[in-house]
Amino acid sequence: MKRIREIHTAPYYPIADLVTYTVMPSGHLENIDPFLFLNHHGHQVYSPHNHGLPFGPHPHRGMETVTIILEGDILHRDSTGHESVIEAGGVQWMTAGKGLLHAEVSSEEFKRNGGPLEILQLWTNLPARLKMTEPQYIGLQKDKIPAVVMDDGKVTVNVIAGDWQHIPAAFSTLVPLALRTVFFEPGGKLTVDVAHGENVLFYVIRGEMLVNGSAARMHQLVEFERDGMGVTMEAQADSIVLFGHAMPLNEPVVAEGPFVMNTAQEITEAYRDYRDGKFGRWT
Template sequence: MRTIKEIHKAHYHPIADLITYNPLPSPRLNQIDPFIFLNHHGHQVYKPNNNGLPFGPHPHRGMETVTFILEGDIMHKDSGGHESIIEAGGIQWMTAGSGLIHAEVSSSKFKKEGGELEILQLWVNLPAKYKMTEPRYIGLQKDEITAFSTDNEQVNVQLIAGSWGEYKGSFETLTPIFMSTLYLNEGAIVTKEIPSDENIFFYVVRGKVKVMGEEVNYRNLIEFENDGDNISFQAIEDAVVILGHAKPFNEPMVAQGPFVMNTQQEIMQAYRDYQMGKFGSWNH
């Protein structure tokens, strides 16, 4: 079994009127290669006639975003011409690659009517060989994503990428990566084989779980040692966990603003290319 290296509590960093907690990066943890950044927005309730999510047009290069919509919705538009509204239970996977401009805002319906909102966004690094790959975007609604149950239907698995037993995730990824959302009933037990040379991303979104004898509350990220091929955990109360794993790239990483590259020189080039309009035009 893997052992826990450290538990990292998410820090409160509100963005306008959006409740936001950020466990990665933190003062004691730069990345869990290739997982580099997580924002946890909500849970909160928006009143009718609200402004919704505040993420207007902005650029990205050199990484991918995985967005988990637990409550509410998110309207995506980008300079590649992709546009969608993904609702509760849906997932977005965007490969910024060589560069694009996108906006992530709430639908006009949500802004008019209000309601519950809880959305998480995880940034996944791209290796040097894929930094300048062509951008792409896929958004899937809840019923389009592979889902199954384990532990006598006490665990509901949303399989986003990679494989689990005979099941295959709904997103094809550039690099081998496993990503899932787990919905656990109180008392549920999950045991999963994960090769020791892969890094684990384990974040408790809701509820409380017991991992290797330690109780871990929601809004906490677990950093594991690479000393075993299995993890096991139990839900102390109903819980939601994001579980991912992948081999580290072991490459230099320079992250600045919305860009994630291998060198400072590449970061400066990204800013120049963006200013020169090489990320596409914004016609929305």
């Protein structure tokens, strides 16, 4: 089994009226290479005639964003021409690459009617050789995310990235990594073998879990050592876990605002290119 280094509780940092727990980075954990950033928005219930999500047009470069919609919806729009509304159970995967502008807001229907909302946003790093790749975006609804039912129906694994037991994942990735949301009924058990040297992302979205014998609850991130290969999880209540793993890139990370590069000079260039309109125009 992989040894647990520390269990981190995400602090509460609301964004306007949006319930937000900042899982990573935190004062104790900068990143889990190549997983850079994780925000947990909600759970909360919006009233009718609300303003929705506050993430209007903003730039990115050098990384990818993965947005997992547990409840509610997101209207994505970007400067390369992509636009979609992804609903509960769906996932958006955006490669910022050399740079683009995008917005993630609520649909007009959600703003009009209100309802429950819960969303995760994860940033994954790109290696230096791919920092300036062409931007891409794919949004998939729930029925396009493969789901594998296990342990007599007590465990459901949504295969977002990285094939699972010969089941093709929903998204192909530029950098090899595995990412799943795992839904547990009480008593559900799952054991996963992780390649030696890979880093593990394990975050309890809801519920209570035993992971490699240690208790972890909602809003807690479990940080593992890189030794060992096995991760065993058992639900103590109805639970949802974000689970991923990947080989670290082992490259310098210089992050400032919406840009993630390898050097401070590249960050300066990103701001200059943004000011010069090289990320596209917002119309």
